[in-house]
Amino acid sequence: MELSVLIPSFRRPEPLLATIRDILKQEDVEFEVIVVDQNTTWPSELEAARLEVLRDERVQWITGYPPGVVAARNHAAQKAIGEVLLFIDDDVRIEYRGFIKGHLEPYLDPRVAAVTGAELYLGTPQLEQFRVAEFGVIQFGEAWVDRSPLAQVIGFSRSSWRGEVVCSFFTCNASIRRSVFMKVGGFDEGFEGNAYGDDYDLAIRMVEAGHRVVYSPKPWLIHLQLPMGGLRLSDADNGTSEFARAVSPLLFFFRHARKGLVWDLFYRHVLRKTVLRRGNLIPPWNQIPAWIGFLRAIPVAMRRAKRTSP
16 A cells, blocks of 8 residues: 655755655655645755755655645645555654554554554653554554544544544644545645644544544654744744634634533634734734734634535
8 A cells, every 4th residue: 555645844944854854764665755845945055955855756846835734735635646645744753664654554444544643742751652662553442432523633632552543633643545535625725824723624524424533653753843934823933914823723613613612612722823822912912913813814714614525
């Protein structure tokens, strides 16, 4: 079974190259790597390193694609030839040489539509435990299936030791059968700007359509969570407007909020990413443009939420 690794990238050239080098060290598996480079320019001091990566025939590099991570992922999926699409971020390190094999193994069960892998962080005890772990065959328990898809997607830990049947898909480290991805319509490009919620939305749509999603600790990686580039809200050079920052979390809220989780979802996944974001509280006068953007985004998000599929 062939796999395509899909990496959209924006303003993280050096971490991206490190991520690709790690992927190219994967063992005993066939794969391709598709990079969607959304940078307007590439640093001259890193051009030689980029060309070195491109000498590997498994790497396809798409340049000149406009910024927008959701559309970039969909575009990469259209170009991919693998039966399985593996999405990773451009600021991850992959030490485990069986990472791709860990993603592919659950697909031996034809019922499995998607796999979410483990996401670990530098300096944590969990990372040290994963580094020395010897994983055997992963069994997938059913402990989460009695919870609503929304409760699962916002409550599941990505550093668990146990394999589970879940409603979970995190584009930092998750794979999906290409046929299922196309069947459910891919990522909804109504999620724009910083685009938080597009992967949660895909997970819920998959599960509600009857597809089986599993979490496996075996394909683990390290998420560096770099303070600059990508979607990072803490990046002072992130030029996304307050309107664009609000549309995606509001779209997810209006489409998926359910009784019992409305306030938690609204506070943690909408307000904390928009008007109550630290950068909008300090200095306090940033509240004015934040609220203007937020209020402008509400009717737009409500209209988009009425669409049942991308």
